[in-house]
Amino acid sequence: MRAKLRAKYQQKSLGDALSLFGLLLPYGIVFMLFVAIPIAVSIALSLTYFNVIEPPRYMGLFNYITLLTQDEVFSRYILPNTVKYAIIVGPGGYILSFLTAWMLAQIQKLPRTIMALALYTPSMVGPVFITVVWRTLFSGDEAGYINALLLRLELIDKPIQFLLSSDYIMGIMILVSLWSSMGIGFLAMLAGILNVNEELYEAAYMDGLRNRFQEIIYITIPSMKPQMLFGAVMAIVNAFNTGWIGVTLCGANPTPGYAANVIINHIEDYGFTRYEMGYAAAISVALLFLVTCFSKIAHKLFTEKD
Amino acid sequence: MKKLPVLVVLILCVVLFMEAPVCFASPATSYTYSMDAKDRYIRTQDAYLPDRTITDLELDKPEDIFIDDRDYLYIADTGNKRILVYNTVNGRIVKEIKHEKMISPTGIYVTKNYEIYVADVSSSQILRFAENGELIETFGRPTAPAYGTNDFNPMKVAVDEAGNMYVLAEGIYDGIIQLAYSGEFLGYFASNRVELTFVQRLQDLFFTEAQKKQLLGRTPITFSNLTVDRNGILYSTTNGDDVEQAVKKHNTAGQSMFQDPVIATDDLIDLFVDANGIIYAVSKAGLIFVYSTEGEFIYSFGAFNSLQDVSGIFSSLSSVAVDSKGNVWTADNEKSFIQSFVPTEYSQLVYRALREYNTGNYKESIALWRNILKLNQMSVLAHNNIGKNLLFEQEYEQAMYHTEIAGNRYYYSQSFWEIRNIWLQKNLAYILLIGVGIYLLSKLIGLINRATGFLAAPVSLVKRVYNIAPVRDTLYMFRFFSHPLDSFYEVKKGNRGSYVGATIVYLSTFVAFMASLVGKGFIYQKVAIEDIDYQANVIGFFSLTLLFVLCNYLVSSINDGEGKLGQLYKMLCYSMGPLLLSLILTTILSHFLTLNEVFFLQMITITGIVWTGLLILLGVQENHNYDTRVAIKSILMTVLFMLIIIVVLLIIIIMAEQLYQFFESIVKEAIRNVTR
Incomplete structure (x- = not known):
């Protein structure tokens, strides 16, 4: 079989090869420019000491060894925080996206469109909106809505510094992240659910399907596996890349007691505060590795063949 | 039957004479208790021995005492309307302060330059005396509108370095009244909150205003006393159910700085902080609690009130103060005497070890705590503090050993983290190599197996077991x-x-x-x-x-x-x-x-x-x-x-069970009746 294919390609003329090359070229250039080259550069930089002013100095694997053995902040706070945040926000946001998409799919078109837009908005608006809404809600003085409410109910006697306390900031960050997790993945899943062939449901009910839950398990999810996979990958990427929320909420990097610092803040800290670009690049390569691993797991889960 | 009283007296005599020598084995009249690893009281070495009982000062219901750095004892002799200054070193009265404006002095505080502040609950003012006993000024009810229409009947007073006064007044539930140097009302400092029960919350939801008025007033549990230490930090004691907050060390926002719940009783009446930051709090019932600077319970001693004249036991304990040698002085406001306690070698060792820890001399501190361990092998306090010190000395394995005995999971966990971190640093390269090795090996085995099929036998065995x-x-x-x-x-x-x-x-x-x-x-x-x-x-x-x-x-x-x-x-x-x-x-x-x-x-x-x-x-x-x-x-x-x-x-x-007991008693009754 393989030999046959090879023979077939060898038969192709130069013109065919050129046209193939030409067709691939636009994608190739864009991919190289925006994905492959930056990754290659950051891997190269991660092997150096680079402080932006002097030229990079080759250090071998020193940065990685430091990251894994010397960086106490990383192993004591950053890594547990990142995993904790990713475990809750990744699957949590994913399940939430799916459930809201499924619920929206049950209602009429006009309200569905309006609701979908409303749910999608938080993921687009970014830092400004978070500052306006959530920092006002959780403001640390009596004027903050949550504090005012708790004070009126006499549950507390002094306003709580929600955004400056290492006990609360992580929880609030997770809440805000879940609130803004209905992004592209959510839209894809909504489209996926709407695309499921109605006849499948009818046929299944003829075959003895009894309730909505079975409907989801046996029909909806199997017929939208590609969208589910896309949503999962988006959720993972989202979970590892929305660390700025914690910093935006409390207005400082590092956050109080490193309580809401995740890996992306650590990169920022080293890259743009201390200008240790080599070390920052090493951490980003580690992040890339983590995301790739989790995406691989997602692929395994969602392309499983029964 | 008439012989019975004689018999009782006889038995009593025997018992009393038998007990008598045991009683005098230790000069302490009460036990000292500490905490074991499971937070239960456990008896430990005597920390203090009763020393002097001073009954000849003709006191009448002394409500408060204070000791300055010259070891002069200031007694607010409430019933006699005077302040008595007593030299604890030579045992003489230094002077007596009386003034017509002073009607019932209930609280006393002496600043670093020996100015005496007296809270007078009856004349509703705070009096400030110079060292020689002259009245400098008085502070009456604050006139600031923020103070409202509240009365001002100060019971206790403390003064910080800037001359700000902290006042506890009768019937003021908003917190500690804070007055400026000039007597101007600055506001309320640190209030206790009203703890509402579930029923009370329901009442709040459903009752009308008229109904609510008929309910008993809900007042927060009140502060019972306060003091300012030599660094200007305010401490307070609280009466009431919230025992875990009974002693507070206030930060500038008024909140307590203690991390862990305080071990105390619900009737704390006074406290004192000595030059080393050791906190002494006393309960009305006659117990004296000692805490470290961080609020960690060290031990308590003293016994519950008794009307008998036993030195070291009170009828109604009212106040505590500590002199520069560490002697604890207390006042009894019912029998009106002053009682002092002298620290034993054991407690002096404890304080020295705590002091070394606070100044960062961890090695010396460890040595001292080890001495304490020799006195009391199971002292949780010692193990705990050795563990803490060893952690700072980076001797993690030893720290783990001691914190485990002390049951201190927080410090144990920290030491363990360090040990694990060191181990990971040492072995991470190997772990990674082994991981990669196993991965490659499994791939290789898979490849070889596909080519030769040498794994067929083991696989079929696994399958057979599975089946x-x-x-x-x-x-x-x-x-x-x-x-x-x-x-x-x-x-x-x-x-x-x-x-x-x-x-x-x-x-x-x-x-x-x-x-x-x-x-x-x-x-x-x-x-x-x-x-x-x-x-x-x-x-x-x-x-x-x-x-x-x-x-x-x-x-x-x-x-x-x-x-x-x-x-x-x-x-x-x-x-x-x-x-x-x-x-x-x-x-x-x-x-x-x-x-x-x-x-x-x-x-x-x-x-x-x-x-x-x-x-x-x-x-x-x-x-x-x-x-x-x-x-x-x-x-x-x-x-x-x-x-x-x-x-x-x-x-x-x-x-x-009832039925069984019923039948059992019937049978027993029957047997008794038959056999009689």
């Missing part, structure tokens, strides 16, 4: 994780799974449950192994699970449920798979994780429980052929029915 019925049926549990509905259906139809397999899963869960109860790592083993109630856990596990099956069967059989008892049993057993895994995982991981990673254990536990719960819900749904809503209803009804059965069983058991 043994009980093994297969037990391992069938894993299919429920990803395909619950199909699996429940197969089990229900009897195609897959079996009673043997289900029972193995069930019993494994029980074993894992017991293992997690007794086998966790020290950090997470919250209840000591010897304190676990095994009977309750074993009976609880089996009776609850089996009762659930039975009740669910009974409830469903009258609600169109199709499930049979055996099917339901298998359903419940197989549903326990996720719980089983989470129990095993948390038990193993608890040996390697520190408090820093507590989240992972919580996450695994929650996942296991929720997953099992979901499986049970789906199992009920599938076995009875219900839809989701009916299944949830069925489970709720099952739980309700379980409660009813438990209550009925309890009633039957109690009745049976």
Whole structure:
């Protein structure tokens, strides 16, 4: 079989090869420019000491060894925080996206469109909106809505510094992240659910399907596996890349007691505060590795063949 | 019968004479208590011995005392309307301060330059005297509008370095009144909050204004005393139910700086902080508590009030102060005497060790604490502090040893984190290499196997083992994780799974449950192994699970449920798979994780429980052929029915016991009557 294919390609003329090359070229250039080259550069930089002013100095694997053995902040706070945040926000946001998409799919078109837009908005608006809404809600003085409410109910006697306390900031960050997790993945899943062939449901009910839950398990999810996979990958990427929320909420990097610092803040800290670009690049390569691993797991889960 | 009183007297005499020598074995008249690793009071070496009992000062109900850095004792002699200054070193009266404006001095504070502030509850003002006893000025009721129409009857006063006064006044529930140097009202400092009970909250919700007025006033628990230490930090004691907050060290915002709950009683009446920051608090009942600077309970001594004249025991303890030698001075406002206690070698050693720790001399501190350990091998305080010091000295293994004895999980966890970190640093390269090696090796073996097929024999052996019925049926549990509905259906139809397999899963869960109860790592083993109630856990596990099956069967059989008892049993057993895994995982991981990673254990536990719960819900749904809503209803009804059965069983058991006792007494009565 393989030999046959090879023979077939060898038969192709130069013109065919050129046209193939030409067709691939636009994608190739864009991919190289925006994905492959930056990754290659950051891997190269991660092997150096680079402080932006002097030229990079080759250090071998020193940065990685430091990251894994010397960086106490990383192993004591950053890594547990990142995993904790990713475990809750990744699957949590994913399940939430799916459930809201499924619920929206049950209602009429006009309200569905309006609701979908409303749910999608938080993921687009970014830092400004978070500052306006959530920092006002959780403001640390009596004027903050949550504090005012708790004070009126006499549950507390002094306003709580929600955004400056290492006990609360992580929880609030997770809440805000879940609130803004209905992004592209959510839209894809909504489209996926709407695309499921109605006849499948009818046929299944003829075959003895009894309730909505079975409907989801046996029909909806199997017929939208590609969208589910896309949503999962988006959720993972989202979970590892929305660390700025914690910093935006409390207005400082590092956050109080490193309580809401995740890996992306650590990169920022080293890259743009201390200008240790080599070390920052090493951490980003580690992040890339983590995301790739989790995406691989997602692929395994969602392309499983029964 | 007339001989009886004589006999009693005789016995009493004998007993008294027998007891007498024992009483004088130790000069202390009360025991000193400390805390053991499980937070129970335990007797320890005597920390203080009663020293001088001064009854010849003609005091009348002294309410407050204070000691300055010259060791002059200032007594607010409330009943005699005077302040008495007494030199504790030579035992002479230095001077007596009287003034017509001073009617009932109840609180006294002396600043660093020996100015005397007196709170007078009857004349409603604070009097400030110079060192020589001349009245400098008085501060009356604040006129600031913020003070409102409140009365001003100051009971206690303390003054910080800037001359700000902190005042406790009668009937003021808003907190500590803070007055500026000039007497201007600055505001309320640190208020206690009103603790509302559930009923009171309900009343707030539903009562009308008129009804609310009829209720008793709700006042926050009040401060009972306050003091300012030499660094200008304000401390206070609180009376009332919230014992965990009974002693507070206030920060500038008025909140308590103590991290852990305070160990005290609910009737603290006064406190004093000595030059080393050691905190002494006394209860009205006559107990004296000693705390470290961080609020850590060191020990308490003293006994409950008695009217007998025993030195070191009070009728009504009112105030405490400590001189520069560490002697504790106390006042009794009922019998009106001054009592002093002298620290033993043991307590002086403790204070020295604490001082070395606070100044950062960890090595000296460790040496001192080791001396204390020689006196008292099981001293939790010593082990705790040695552990803390060793942690700062970076001797982590030793720190782990001592904090484990002390039961201090926080510091144990920190030491363990460091040890684990060192180990990881050393071995990380090997771990990574081994990981990569195993990965490559498995790939290689796969390749070779595809080429030569040398693994065929072992694989077929594994397959043969897997195909043994009980093994297969037990391992069938894993299919429920990803395909619950199909699996429940197969089990229900009897195609897959079996009673043997289900029972193995069930019993494994029980074993894992017991293992997690007794086998966790020290950090997470919250209840000591010897304190676990095994009977309750074993009976609880089996009776609850089996009762659930039975009740669910009974409830469903009258609600169109199709499930049979055996099917339901298998359903419940197989549903326990996720719980089983989470129990095993948390038990193993608890040996390697520190408090820093507590989240992972919580996450695994929650996942296991929720997953099992979901499986049970789906199992009920599938076995009875219900839809989701009916299944949830069925489970709720099952739980309700379980409660009813438990209550009925309890009633039957109690009745049976009564019945048994009834017959037992009848028989006994009969025997007695027959034999007489």
